[in-house]
Amino acid sequence: xxxxxxxxxxxxxxxxxxxxxxxxxxxxxxxxxxxxxxxxxxxxxxxxxxxxxxxxxxxxxxxxxxxxxxxxxxxxxxxxxxxxxxxxxxxxxxxxxxxxxxxxxxxxxxxxxxxxxxxxxxxxxxxxxxxxxxxxxxxxxxxxxxxxxxxxxxxxxxxxxxxxxxxxxxxxxxxxxxxxxxxxxxxxxxxxxxxxxxxxxxxxxxxxxxxxxxxxxxxxxxxxxxxxxxxxxxxxxxxxxxxxxxxxxxxxxxxxxxxxxxxxxxxxxxxxxxxxxxxxxxxxxxxxxxxxxxxxxxxxxxxxxxxxxxxxxxxxxxxxxxxxxxxxxxxxxxxxxxxxxxxxxxxxxxxxxxxxxxxxxxxxxxxxxxxxxxxxxxxxxxxxxxxxxxxxxxxxxxxxxxxxxxxxxxxxxxxxxxxxxxxxxxxxxxxxxxxxxxxxxxxxxxxxxxxxxxxxxxxxxxxxxxxxxxxxxxxxxxxxxxxxxxxxxxxxxxxxxxxxxxxxxxxxxxxxxxxxxxxxxxxxxxxxxxxxxxxxxxxxxxxxxxxxxxxxxxxxxxxxxxx
Amino acid sequence: xxxxxxxxxxxxxxxxxxxxxxxxxxxxxxxxxxxxxxxxxxxxxxxxxxxxxxxxxxxxxxxxxxxxxxxxxxxxxxxxxxxxxxxxxxxxxxxxxxxxxxxxxxxxxxxxxxxxxxxxxxxxxxxxxxxxxxxxxxxxxxxxxxxxxxxxxxxxxxxxxxxxxxxxxxxxxxxxxxxxxxxxxxx
Numbered sequence: 001x002x003x004x005x006x007x008x009x010x011x012x013x014x015x016x017x018x019x020x021x022x023x024x025x026x027x028x029x030x031x032x033x034x035x036x037x038x039x040x041x042x043x044x045x046x047x048x049x050x051x052x053x054x055x056x057x058x059x060x061x062x063x064x065x066x067x068x069x070x071x072x073x074x075x076x077x078x079x080x081x082x083x084x085x086x087x088x089x090x091x092x093x094x095x096x097x098x099x100x101x102x103x104x105x106x107x108x109x110x111x112x113x114x115x116x117x118x119x120x121x122x123x124x125x126x127x128x129x130x131x132x133x134x135x136x137x138x139x140x141x142x143x144x145x146x147x148x149x150x151x152x153x154x155x156x157x158x159x160x161x162x163x164x165x166x167x168x169x170x171x172x173x174x175x176x177x178x179x180x181x182x183x184x185x186x187x188x189x190x191x192x193x194x195x196x197x198x199x200x201x202x203x204x205x206x207x208x209x210x211x212x213x214x215x216x217x218x219x220x221x222x223x224x225x226x227x228x229x230x231x232x233x234x235x236x237x238x239x240x241x242x243x244x245x246x247x248x249x250x251x252x253x254x255x256x257x258x259x260x261x262x263x264x265x266x267x268x269x270x271x272x273x274x275x276x277x278x279x280x281x282x283x284x285x286x287x288x289x290x291x292x293x294x295x296x297x298x299x300x301x302x303x304x305x306x307x308x309x310x311x312x313x314x315x316x317x318x319x320x321x322x323x324x325x326x327x328x329x330x331x332x333x334x335x336x337x338x339x340x341x342x343x344x345x346x347x348x349x350x351x352x353x354x355x356x357x358x359x360x361x362x363x364x365x366x367x368x369x370x371x372x373x374x375x376x377x378x379x380x381x382x383x384x385x386x387x388x389x390x391x392x393x394x395x396x397x398x399x400x401x402x403x404x405x406x407x408x409x410x411x412x413x414x415x416x417x418x419x420x421x422x423x424x425x426x427x428x429x430x431x432x433x434x435x436x437x438x439x440x441x442x443x444x445x446x447x448x449x450x451x452x453x454x455x456x457x458x459x460x461x462x463x464x465x466x467x468x469x470x471x472x473x474x475x476x477x478x479x480x481x482x483x484x485x486x487x488x489x490x491x492x493x494x495x496x497x498x499x500x501x502x503x504x505x506x507x508x509x510x511x512x513x514x515x516x517x518x519x520x521x522x523x524x525x526x527x528x529x530x531x532x533x534x535x536x537x538x539x540x541x542x543x544x545x546x547x548x549x550x551x552x553x554x555x556x557x558x559x560x561x562x563x
Numbered sequence: 564x565x566x567x568x569x570x571x572x573x574x575x576x577x578x579x580x581x582x583x584x585x586x587x588x589x590x591x592x593x594x595x596x597x598x599x600x601x602x603x604x605x606x607x608x609x610x611x612x613x614x615x616x617x618x619x620x621x622x623x624x625x626x627x628x629x630x631x632x633x634x635x636x637x638x639x640x641x642x643x644x645x646x647x648x649x650x651x652x653x654x655x656x657x658x659x660x661x662x663x664x665x666x667x668x669x670x671x672x673x674x675x676x677x678x679x680x681x682x683x684x685x686x687x688x689x690x691x692x693x694x695x696x697x698x699x700x701x702x703x704x705x706x707x708x709x710x711x712x713x714x715x716x717x718x719x720x721x722x723x724x725x726x727x728x729x730x731x732x733x734x735x736x737x738x739x740x741x742x743x744x745x746x747x748x749x750x
Contacts, residue, residue: 020706022703023702023703023704023706026703026704027703027704030703030704068594071590071594072587072590072591072594073586073587073590074587087584088584088587088588091584091585091588092588092591092592095588095589095592096592099592099596152600152601152604153596153600153601154600156599156600156603156604157595157596157599157600160595160599161592161595161599188587188588188591191591191595192591192595195595195598195599196598200598200599200603203603204603204606204607207607208607208610211607211611211615211618211619212615212618213618214618214622214634214635215618216611216618216619216620216621216622217604217607217608217611217612217615217618217619218608218611218612218619218620218621219608220620223620223621223623223630223633225630225631225632226629227629227631228631228632228638228639229631229632229638229640229645229712229715229716229719229729230638230639230640230641230642230645230729231729232638232639234632234636234638236621236633236636238620238621240604240607240608242607242611242619243603243604243607243608244604247599258656260655260656260657260658263654263655263656264655264656264658265635265636265656265658265659265660266621266635266636269622269635270696270699270700270704270705271700271701271703271704271705272699272700272701272704272705274704274705275704326653326663327653328653328654328655329654329655330654330655330656330659330661331649331654331659331661331662331663331706331708332659332660332661332696332700332705332706332708333705333706334705334706336706337704337705337706353655354655355655356655359655
């Protein structure tokens with residue numbers, strides 16, 4: 001194949017304009033077509049898990065699960081009130097956080113981990129809270145600061161715990177609307193069933209596929225190369241990446257094995273892995289509206305799904321309106337593959353960007369911030385649908401005020417207490433974002449991490465970075481600009497508190513709402529305001545964007561708008 | 564019932580709740596830790612090492628049995644005889660193994676000057692690499708790009724005389740390249 005003998009001029013890869021437009025369309029169709037068509041069987045399966053109906057392979061699954069219940073010593077038929085359910089969820093999460101904390105502080109004492117140091121108290125605390133709350137904000141670089149054991153045992157494990165807790169909360173929440181006087185289910189039963197029969201099989205199969213595409217899976221912490229082609233030394237960090245990667249995306253976690261997260265070639269080797277990881281992030285959040293449709297009425301569920309999809313389409317359109325990069329982006333994804341992946345990743349509150357956020361143009365950044373402000377288009381596994389139902393309740397209340405009727409949801413009256421709780425859930429988010437942002441600036445901690453020279457004003461992009469950090473923390477997202485530079489006691493403690501409150505306070509409040517609905521009388525009358533159909537979809541969409549925009553508008557204006 | 568009695572009963576109930584609540588929480592954590600933190604990744608390691616050893620170990624490329632790099636991780640190229648990767652600070656990962664097709668085409672004249680290899684021959688190699696990446700991305704799922712290490716190894720393979728110094732670097736005993744791992748593991 002000595003082609004230097006050929007004197008002819010070979011044609012350049014032409015027709016690029018046509019290709020450039022076609023490929024994104026094909027990719028969009030594949031991602032959404034694939035996810036939506038698979039969300040139907042997954043959604044129906046989730047519905048069966050919520051209502052304890054027979055699942056495929058029920059007998060062998062039940063046998064394994066019953067074994068687990070026996071070891072743990074629980075009665076699987078014992079129903080919990082919303083308080084018991086919240087308590088069990090919190091207890092389990094706190095124990096896991098404590099375990100991660102100790103594993104990370106003492107990681108250097110474990111076998112074959114002498115090359116790393118134990119994390120500092122504040123960084124370990126931050127990381128433990130970050131992972132257990134499904135945030136995965138990382139103030140460390142995993143490939144440099146963690147051992148294989150730390151990545152595998154505490155972190156891969158917590159990546160199952162966090163989404164399983166969120167999904168369990170959503171199960172209990174939805175049960176509140178469909179079951180009368182029957183409790184919200186049993187947290188431990190849900191938790192075990194979600195891990196064993198939903199997350200684990202999907203994560204396992206996906207890890208195999210990712211390995212096929214080039215994601216490493218080994219216990220070797222690194223490969224040392226003595227002679228690259230030019231004779232240099234090179235050390236390449238490897239490890240059990242695929243097993244972490246698949247649950248990272250499936251469970252809306254987002255904590256990367258490497259500091260560069262999904263931008264690193266070992267986490268996301270090519271366009272196919274990029275596409276498959278988008279599917280993984282979307283599948284559970286988009287299956288929930290289907291499960292909802294199965295359990296509370298087809299029209300209601302489909303309306304919710306359409307609302308989510310239209311809102312998500314708006315976020316994508318905002319992101320695609322401006323080209324990003326090439327600085328800070330990976331060549332194999334290009335601008336489209338990066339903006340698409342990041343919008344999916346951030347709006348599902350996974351937060352595993354495949355580029356540096358500093359490489360993204362202002363419009364995509366605005367889309368990311370909007371996604372994190374709303375938290376439910378489509379949002380994280382479990383909590384996404386819960387927030388969406390909160391928007392439904394707030395919308396019903398506001399529309400009820402306009403037409404002068406008592407708001408009802410699923411033929412049950414929404415009383416003032418429920419409205420108060422729902423509004424509290426909604427307002428907690430801006431409070432958890434804006435108050436710490438202001439504190440960070442007034443104490444000078446923001447300026448020091450952004451390295452603003454003394455006496456100089458913070459730039460719009462600097463301000464955006466600080467605002468983004470707390471938005472990401474409160475939304476339990478995990479994407480960030482600051483990364484390892486935020487590894488200071490102030491940022492570690494403050495974002496840890498924000499993540500904790502941003503996760504558990506809304507979950508407990510939402511379970512309280514579900515708890516009060518479960519004892520309500522159901523009328524057979526027609527709802528005064530229908531919660532399905534085109535009119536409701538439009539109102540819900542307008543309300544969701546309007547409420548969010550009104551709350552955050554001033555902060556977007558001085559942030560990404562001015563970048 | 565007196566106040567004190569009431570208080571005592573309340574205390575008893577409290578401790579009862581705590582005891583009953585804590586035990587299943589601890590047990591479920593330990594059980595799930597074993598299943599998802601130990602069994603799950605280890606089973607995947609075993610499957611990966613036995614059925615997909617190339618990918619599982621980081622897509623390593625060897626010349627005459629010596630590992631010279633990973634297909635997925637950029638390495639430094641300073642010599643004008645090679646194609647060069649992006650500056651590490653310009654990418655997200657700092658180890659972006661690829662360059663755009665435009666970038667690769669721009670580098671052709673420099674490589675040709677340093678090596679004396681015909682520009683058209685270099686262009687063919689670039690286009691073959693682009694085509695291979697298109698196939699492994701099923702065309703639609705990635706933009707066109709060139710893997711820098713792969714194209715440099717292709718040069719080494721086809722023009723061993725031009726690159727003999729680098730071959731000797733890898734293995735002083737041998738002069739011809741026996742490259743393995745190139746293009747391996749593509750789906």
